[in-house]
C-alpha cells in the first residue's frame with residue numbers, strides 16, 4: 001500500500017496548477033457560473049478554454065495518441081480532474097459527458113471513420129455532444145424509450161421526443177438512443193446514433209431549470225433524416241453499448257474537488273466573520289459542522305481515488321462508481337445545507353444583493369445539488385445497482 | 397385532553413384551503429415571487445374581507461376575537477398553499493405587538509386599519525449580525541427636543557418594501573445588560589431618512605435592508621415603555637416562532653401530498669414508482685415527520701394561546717420543524733426526479749420556503765440551545 005503520489009505525478013500537478021492559474025479567463029471568474037448556470041456567454045468562454053486544454057492534450061488525456069490523446073496514466077487523469085474542478089475551470093458538464101462517455105464509446109464501438117471524424121475533434125475541444133437518452137416516459141427506465149429510427153434506403157428517419165437534453169441548444173451533435181426494432185423485447189431493439197443538431201426536423205424547446213437558467217431542453221424529432229453511417233456500433237445492440245458507457249469512469253472526483261474548495265471557503269468565512277464579538281470559528285457547533293464536512297469529503301475523495309486506482313490496475317469498477325456517486329451527491333447536499341446554517345440569513349442572499357457572501361455560492365448549491373442525485377442515474381437506481389450487482393442480493 | 401380541532405377550527409381550515417386554492421393558484425404565487433412588490437392587493441383585500449387580518453383582534457378594533465390557536469390553524473393553511481405577501485409581518489409581527497404592548501390610542505389607530513386590509517406593517521429587528529439576541533440591536537434612537545432620532549441599519553426585514561409602518565427595535569440607553577435600554581418605535585415608512593432596499597433571496601420572499609438615517613419620530617410612536625422594549629420583542633418572537641412553525645407544518649403537508657400523489661401516478665419499469673420500497677420509505681419518513689412537526693407545533697401554539705409558559709415547547713417545535721421541513725422537501729425532490737428540477741414545477745417553491753423558514757427566528761441549533769437552557773443545563 002502507498003498513498004503517496006510519485007514525484008513525477010506531483011510535478012505534473014504543479015504544472016497543471018500553474019497552467020490553470022494563467023489560462024482561466026478573468027471574465028469567467030467574474031461570471032462564475034455554477035453547475036447548470038451556463039449562459040451563451042459563459043459557454044463561448046468555456047469552448048475557447050476547452051480548445052486550449054485540447055491543444056495541451058489535457059482535455060482527453062487518456063485517449064490513444066492517434067486520436068489526440070496523451071495516453072496519460074489514470075493517476076495523472078485523476079490529478080488533472082481534481083485540479084480542473086478545484087480551480088473551477090471553464091468546463092461544462094456536457095464536455096465531461098462528451099469526453100468521458102461518448103467518445104470512449106465511439107472508440108469502443110465506432111467505425112474507423114467515426115473515430116477519425118469525432119474522437120479527435122472531441123480531444124481537440126472542437127465538438128460537444130448532448131445526450132439524447134431520456135424521454136417523458138423513459139427516465140430511470142431508459143430501456144422503455146419510444147423514439148423511433150426507421151431505416152429507409154441509405155438513411156434513418158427519426159421520429160419522437162427527448163427531454164432533459166442538457167445544453168442541446170448549444171451542442172453540435174446529439175448522442176441519440178432510439179428504437180430500431182419495435183417488435184423486439186425492450187432491451188433488444190435500441191440503437192445509438194450521432195445526429196447533427198442542425199439537421200432539419202429537429203425542434204428544440206427550452207426548459208428552465210430550478211436556478212432559473214436555460215440548461216436543458218425538450219428535443220423533438222420530426223422526420224429527421226440522417227445518413228446510415230450515423231449508426232454507432234451494432235444495430236439493435238445499443239442498449240448493451242449504452243450500459244457499458246454508463247460504467248465508464250464517472251468523474252465524482254471532480255465533484256469532490258469542487259466541494260473541497262467550497263468547504264475551504266466556508267472555513268475561511270467562519271474564521272473571518274465575527275458574531276457577538278467572537279469569530280464563528282470559535283463556536284463549537286460550527287467547528288463540529290465544518291469538521292464533519294471535511295471528514296465526509298475526504299471519504300468521498302478516497303472513494304473516487306479507489307476507482308482511479310482500480311482502472312490503473314486494469315479492473316473495471318461498476319457498483320463502486322455507484323457508491324462513489326451516491327456518496328458524493330449526499331456530501332454535496334450536506335455541504336449546501338450546512339453552509340446555509342453557518343451563513344444564516346446571509347446564506348439566503350442571491351448574487352446581486354449587496355450583502356451577499358461567497359458570491360451566493362451556498363444558496364446556488366442548495367438548488368443545483370438537488371440534481372446531483374437525480375441526473376445520470378438516480379441515487380435509488382445506483383443503490384439498486386450496489387445491492388444487486390455489488391452484493392448479489394436477489395432481484396425478486 | 398383533545399388533540400383535535402374544534403368544529404370552528406375545522407371550518408376555518410376548510411374555508412382557508414378552498415379559498416386559497418381558488419384565489420391564490422401557483423401561477424399567482426410565481427408571479428408575486430418574481431415581482432418586487434410581492435403581494436396582490438386584490439387577494440389582500442379579499443383576505444381582509446374574510447376577517448383574516450383581524451382574526452385575533454377584539455371586536456372593538458374591528459377583529460373577530462378568535463384566539464392565537466385559530467390564527468395558527470389559518471397560518472398552517474397559508475403554508476400549505478404558499479401565500480406570498482405581508483400577512484405574517486402585518487398580523488403576527490406587527491399586529492400582535494401593537495395588540496399586546498400598544499397604548500389604547502395606538503390600538504385604535506392601527507388595529508382597525510390592519511383588520512380592514514388598509515395597513516401593512518413590518519418589524520425591523522435584525523441587523524448585520526443576523527441574529528435574534530438583544531445585544532445585536534445596535535440601531536440607536538437618541539432623545540432630542542422631546543423627539544427621537546433613529547440611526548442604524550436593519551437587515552433581513554420582511555416586507556418593509558410595502559409597509560406603511562415599520563416597527564423599529566432600537567437602543568435608547570446603553571446598559572450593562574443588553575436586554576435593557578431597548579425601545580420599540582412605530583415609524584411611518586415614508587418618513588424622511590428611511591431607505592429601503594429589496595434583497596434578492598432564495599425563497600424570493602421580500603427581505604429588505606432598511607437604513608434609518610437620522611429619522612425623527614415623536615414620543616407618541618413608542619410602543620410599550622421606553623427602555624423596556626425587549627420583553628415585548630421576546631414575546632412577539634415567541635409567537636412568531638410558533639406561527640412560523642404552523643406555516644411550516646402546512647408546507648410539509650403539501651410537499652408530502654404532492655410527492656405521494658406523484659408516486660402513485662408516475663410509472664417506470666411498468667409500475668408506479670410508489671410501489672418501490674425505496675420510494676415508499678421516503679414517503680413513510682415524510683409522513684412521520686409531518687405528523688411529528690404538527691403535534692409539537694399544536695402543543696406550543698396551545699400553550700401560547702392559553703397564556704402558559706411556552707419557551708420550551710416553542711423551541712422544541714421550531715428545532716424539529718426547521719429540520720423536518722428541509723428533509724421532507726428534499727425527499728420530495730428526490731421522488732420527482734428531473735421534473736422537480738424545473739422552475740415550472742411547484743415543489744421547489746416549498747423547498748425554498750423550507751430554507752428560509754429554517755433560518756428565520758433562529759435555526760435548529762439556536763432552538764436546541766434554548767431547549768438545553770430550559771432543561772436546566
Ligand SMILES: Cc1cc2nc3c(=O)[nH]c(=O)nc-3n(C[C@H](O)[C@H](O)[C@H](O)COP(=O)(O)OP(=O)(O)OC[C@H]3O[C@@H](n4cnc5c(N)ncnc54)[C@H](O)[C@@H]3O)c2cc1C
Pocket residue numbers: 036130131132133134135138139140141163164165166167216371374375376377378379380381384662664665669672673674675730731732733734735737
Ligand atoms: C439537471 C439534469 C440534467 C439532465 N440532463 C440530461 C441529458 O442531458 N440527457 C438525458 O437524456 N437526460 C438528462 N437528464 C435526465 C436524467 O437522466 C433523469 O432525470 C434520470 O434518468 C431519472 O429519470 P426521471 O427524472 O424521469 O425520474 P423517474 O425515473 O421518474 O424517477 C422518479 C423517482 O422514482 C425513483 N425510481 C425509479 N425507478 C426506481 C426503482 N426501480 N427503484 C427505486 N426507485 C426508483 C427514482 O429514483 C426517482 O426518485 C437530466 C436530469 C437532470 C436533473
